[in-house]
Structures are given as C-alpha cells and as structure tokens.
Amino acid sequence: MTVLAAEAATYPGARRPDRQRTVDSHGLDIAVHEWGDEAAPPVLLAHGGMDFAGTFDVFAPILAAAGLRVVSWDHRGHGDSEHAPLYSWEADLRDALAVFDSVTEDPVPVIGHSKGGSLMLQLADALPHRVSHLVNFDGLPSRRSFPDVSDHQRTKLMAQEITGWLDHRRTLVDAQRKPGTIDELAARRARMNPRLSTEWLRYLVTVGAREDPDGWRWKIDPTIRFGGFGPWRPEWSMMRLPDIGVPVLAVLGTEPDPMGWGTLPEDVLSHLPADGRLATIDGVGHFLHIEAPDKAAALALEHIL
C-alpha cells in the first residue's frame, strides 16, 4: 500500500507541501510542490541531481513561515515528475522555465542547491528579467573537483566510463530500481549522503520512493545514472557567475563531502559579480539546507527579503 503524505514517516520540522500540481513541459508532466500562502510573494527552489523537491521538506516550511509562497518542482525523471526518453541540461532548463511561467512572469527570487544551483545560475544568465535575487547552495562547480591526472590516465578512465555507460544503455528496456525495505533504501542513499542522519534518510524514502508489492523503490527513473562523461567542463558553470546582474549569494559548507564539488571560497570570490556575496556555514557539508536548515534559511531570507 502506498504511504500517503499524512502517513509518511515523520522528521522533526519536516512538512509535506501544502499543494501539489503538474505543469506540462513540452509533453512531459513536471510535478510542482508548494508550501505557504498561495497569495504570498513567490520564491522558487531548485533541487540537486538525484534529489527531488521533498528534500526541501524542512527548509521550505521555514521560508513559508517567513511569509513566502515557496515553489519547487521535481526535475524530469525525478520524484513525481514523468520519466523522459532523454535527459539533458538544456531540457532541465526548459522544464524550469515552464514552472516559472506557471507562477509568474515577474522576476522572482530563486534558490538552487548543487545541480539546481548551477541550473538557476544559467537561467539567470539567459533570462535576467525573470530572476530578482539568486541564492546558490554549493552549486558552483570548480576545476578543483576534477583530479589532475595525466592525459593517458584520463583517456583510460574515460574509456571505462564510456564502455560502462554504453553497457548500461543496452540494459534499460523495462529496467526497474532494486526494491528493498525502508532501511535498505536509506542505507543505499547513505552511501551518497554519508553526512545525513539515518532518521532523515528513512524519512526521505517515504516521500521519494514508492511501495511496490515486492518492496520500496526510489521513484527516480532507473535509467538515470550517477556520474558519467561528456563534453561538459566545470568552468562552464562558474564562468556564468560574473555575468549575473541581480544580487547573488553563494553559500558553501566548510566540511568536505563526497557529493560536493569541492569548491573553496577562493574559487567563488574570484568570480563574484559586483553585487555578489559569499557566505559559509561551519560544520556542514554539501547538503547545507538539510544539515543546517535554520542557518541556511536565515541567510537566504536576509538576501531575498
């Protein structure tokens, strides 16, 4: 039996969205989640890769309590959004814009975490008239996260990645994620999120997975694979930061985290635009809005209100 929102496991401070709807993005249903008064000024939240809007279940209610209409969405193939034939950065940006269009055509404050931070940076660069303030939670990739290896070694690593990726593509038809108990799914996610508590990860399973007859499965499209290869370079995101003309706040945690970019304050400071600001939160890693939701929200609210 599917666990309804009201029956989901609890976590201190977590609250499921007050409203949920879908937006059509070029033929795909994108799931949109909202917290707070629908008539309040909006703020948009973009989640990170392999995540979903439910990862804001503690952070978003704090913003809503400050008088904001908080709108987030599941990227295509993530959470409750439709699984797509193809996934790309450009497509994610189009989906994001469809959500923006469903909220307002006026400029709005935007907060993005990790991949969501990089996406929103590019959206703000492409469509500055749609963004009033930008908050970036560890979403500024730097070259630092890419190991300095020899060309020979890099070519060898790439060969392994390409072969692995192609082999994976050959197995996708009717692929499903591996089922398990809530504890097993939480334990699997802990390998990617080692700094997050078991209590939080168990909660995430109940909102980011579904219960099938043979066990729980993460909702994320099984064809989406962590990591990979391609022409993308980390500096292609960072190079957009100096372009931004609206007030920018970049926030980094101070603790190393396997899911983080490894970006250091000096990497960001050299690229901050004129109205840009960098803040750090001590003692937290990549998921700073989960590890320190009150501090992260206070910084964001100070910036956007």
Next chain:
Amino acid sequence: MPVLLRHNRVRLALHELRSGERRPLLHVHGLAERSPSEVPAHLESWPGPVWALDLSGHGHSDVAVGGGYFCEALMGDVDMAIAHLGAVTIYGRGLGAYVGLLAAGGRAEQVRGAILADGPGLAGGGPTPGSPAIARTVGPPPAGGTPDPWALHELTRDPRPPDYAATFARLAAVRSGLDVAIAVVGVNRPPWLEAVVAEPGVTECSLPAALALFAPDDASVP
C-alpha cells in the same frame, strides 16, 4: 520494413539497404536527414551489406518527447545497431560523422573503421557553450513528426570541445588495433574535426579510398 530496435524508451528504425554476409557498412545520416531508401551511388563500391540507422527524432525512429537530445545519447543509438549487427564500419554524414566518431571510440573493438563525411550538423555548437538562451518553443513538428524540431535545436547548440573529440579518436586508434581507425573524407573542418585529423590513426583521403581501406578483404573474415 525496417528492423525496430529499442534504446530505452525510443524505438529506432534500422534499414537494410543491401543484404550480405560480410561486415556491414552502417550509414548514419546528418542532422534533419533520414536514412536513404537505397544504397547511395557514392557507397556502391562497399563490397558487403549496407544498413542505415535513423537516429532518435529522425526518419522512422521515435521522437523523444520533451527533447533532451545530445550526441552521446545518439552514440547509444548507434551502439544499439552494433548490438544487432555485430562489427560494422561506419559512414557518418555531418551530425552522423560526429556520432560515428563517438561510437568508434566507445566501441572500438566493434567499429572497424569510421568514415567521417561532410553533411548537416557537422559543426554542432562549437568548442564551448555560446551565449545562454532557453528556447520556450521551436515550432510545430513536420507532418510525420520527424525530424523533431527539438533535435534540430539542441543538436546545433551542443558544445564539441576539440580535445574531447580527439580523445575519442585516440580511443578508436588504440583500442581497435587498426593502423587507421578514422578516415576523414569531407572538406569542412570545424574545430573538433581539426583536432581529430591531427591524431595518430586518423587519415584524410577520398571516399573511395576510405571505403577500400576499411573493406573486409576476405569474405570469411568480418
């Protein structure tokens, strides 16, 4: 009727243009093109069977709803054809040339030479991302659904860094065991292709010479 292959949620149309037992030549079309209905005159000299693949969003293959096209996914399309046909030699035009290069590096043991020819979509979006833009619409699809307008939009904007392309040429040369793994027969040289022709194991020659170079010389040896 084409053979229908599944690549994730997309059905791909693979056309047999000429039957035979030897190693096939796999034709990969350019951007917004589709597979030819018969063996083109310029490929007649190939001594074996000839097949042609409609890439995702093209010809008789499915459209990827919501777009999201990128060249590595199209490399996966070619890999599905390789899984069906076994070892092939690739003849790629334009976009198909770039995708053919990726496949030659990614499946070097099974791609016995790739011929890169001029054609639509050869340059892609250049070495680095251009000015940021987000398309809200690209207009209606043509009657029949393909080519998918999102494919045309996205596959003319995708960055193709020269050193990235060169890595695939290097992988093809090293892992195929061929003295020459890539033959460039076109005139145009976008930056990625300039880098490729500078790699060992890559030759510039005429199309007839390339077809002769990669032709299986013994009917019993693919």
